[in-house]
Amino acid sequence: MLTIKILGSGCANCKKLEAVAREAATQANVEAEFIKVTDMKEIMAYDVMSTPALVINEKVVSSGRIPATADVIKLLTAA
């Protein structure tokens, strides 16, 4: 069971990232809990300078961009 966090203030890119991550989780057949983090203070705690950022099990794996679905699948299976 993975914990996947999407950091971002709720702009278009954050929604796209969430969609990509959910799609990847379904395709990789990984069970995951999705949490959207919109509070600026919480986001800053992860030391990211640009959103959207993807956090898997409290580790920042990408920030400031939307990774391809295939890349997220790799990250999920590696975690």
Place this chain on the structure above:
Amino acid sequence: MDWMLKLLHGGAGSLASYLAAHVLLCLLPAFFIAGAMAALIPKASITRWLGRTTPAYVSYPAAALAGSLIAVCSCTIVPLFAGIYRKGAGIGPAVTFLFFAPAGNVMALAYTGSILGPEFAMARVVLCLLFGIGIGLLMSLIFWRDDATHDAETDDAFADQAQIAPAALGVLLSLVALLIAGTLKLWPLTSTVGTVTLPLSWAQAWQDTLFAWVPFDAAKGEEGVSLQGSVLIALLIMIATTAWKGMENIMDGANRWTWVAIGLAATTLLVAAARLTPVPGGLEFALTGRVLGVGLTLWAVWHFARQLPADDWQAWLWEAWRFVKQIFVLLIVGVFIVGMVRQLIRPEWIEAVAGSNTVQANAVAVGFGVFMYFPTLVEVPVARMFLDLGMHPGPLLAYLMADPELSLQSMLMVAAVIGRTKTAGYVSLVALFSMCAGFIYGSWIDGAILQSIAMALGLFSFVVAASYFWSRARGPINPQA
């Protein structure tokens, strides 16, 4: 009923002539440039100058640079602002960044230049830069105590180093060249290389139909839709439909529609650069120097873009498409509404309130900017409307400076990050400085002697510099360091 029709007609007319006219050659490349900046410039290449140990003469210009290069939308502005404030260079550079970003980014610059004229774009950038740094310094001066008691963090978030890849730089520079080739009104771009008359006998009749649909009134500054404009609108609609299929999932690779959409975008730029004039019995196609310039720069963009890794150009196209979705729709709705409202406002009202460059006029303009919230870039067509209705350029600039900085949305955002007291300080400084900027620009337009303007700006720079050294004399901002 008649009244409603007149309003709708005003809106549709303003939208049609807006889409058909000069705007495309500026907006289309600008979207691609904004996308390239968001996707291809590594943020660390600039943010590493924003750590808390960086001296002020580096961090303030770097903050302004960050505002103009990597902040085109709120997704970047909010986290970067909070990051600079909490973990980096402190409140001063953070405020400079926040102030300069809406006015200094490439979209705003290109758009202001094409709608309101290059002088306005220049004035907006120079005054925003100067006052942005000034406001930042004043804020750090007023609230220096808070900066000192800041979270004792390390420079980790700012330590990353990154370089822009040569191919990415090539893409960016060729896109800027494309923008310049498309918009500059200079020889040899404006010269005509050759003309061909195409035997399209319906051209004249179609043009008459267009003028019947969208009547133009040069006295009121309204433009009609030319035949060329109707071709461009058709191309735009085709781009919109193909881009939806080609760009939405660009992250997983390009498909057939992606290439169609890109080809159509290039065609649109070339058609907009040429001149199509209906003549009796046909359509005259004039090959202008601009077509050659646009063609050449398009080729350069293509040449460099092919060298980008797949990840990079996909991210670039995605960001560009996202800006189109986010901003273009708002612009279209905004321009439509501006066209409707314009039918209601009488020039005499504007003339009476802000027809000349007075302190009251500037204050009213700033107040209007604070209470009206227009989405990104819509403030520019609104400003054009006021200009056409007889507003003085001075108060207009004051409005242009205050509106994007002081909208309710941005105030709430700032308050969430830095607290209410500092937000109040920021807001009053911005209001004050916008009035000054408008007044200075207005008196320059009115023909005040250059010396007195230079003296005012020089005095301001002196006060800012003095306050900077004064704050330095009080000791290091960060006692932990």
